[in-house]
């Protein structure tokens with residue numbers, strides 16, 4: 001039928017996830033005012049996600065989709081790796097430019113263009129390790145007023161480095177819930 005996706009297609013995620021920064025997330029239990037998600041701890045927390053994704057990627061079933069319209073563990077892992085890469089370039093921009101602007105990243109297009117389903121899980125584990133460590137190291141350099149440096153996303157969402165860190169924290173943890181990691 002015209003206008004409907006085929007059942008074997010991923011339905012694009014059109015939700016504005018910035019709402020979790022005010023309201024938290026009922027799906028994964030994220031609470032923005034939880035001291036455990038403090039922005040200043042972003043580097044240390046992000047490093048703890050490396051063995052968790054590594055364990056997900058070691059599963060024999062990593063390439064299987066439970067449902068045709070839902071990513072496999074491998075596809076979620078590739079997404080998490082690319083989140084770290086995209087966030088590093090945006091964090092760099094926010095820390096070095098007074099007028100940081102970036103486009104709304106199309107994660108579903110990235111999954112297709114990046115051939116997530118065809119990646120080697122062992123290589124993705126290494127790439128996640130590298131991407132997460134690089135981003136964690138950069139967050140470790142953020143101090144004082146830098147946490148309030150702004151970034152503007154093309155759809156109108158306004159971030160500071162601090163809320164950007166919390167957004168990252170939710171995104172990665174939410175996907176670990178998605179894969180029961």
Ligand SMILES: [Zn+2]
Nearest residue numbers: 025027028174
């Ligand atoms: Zn969530």
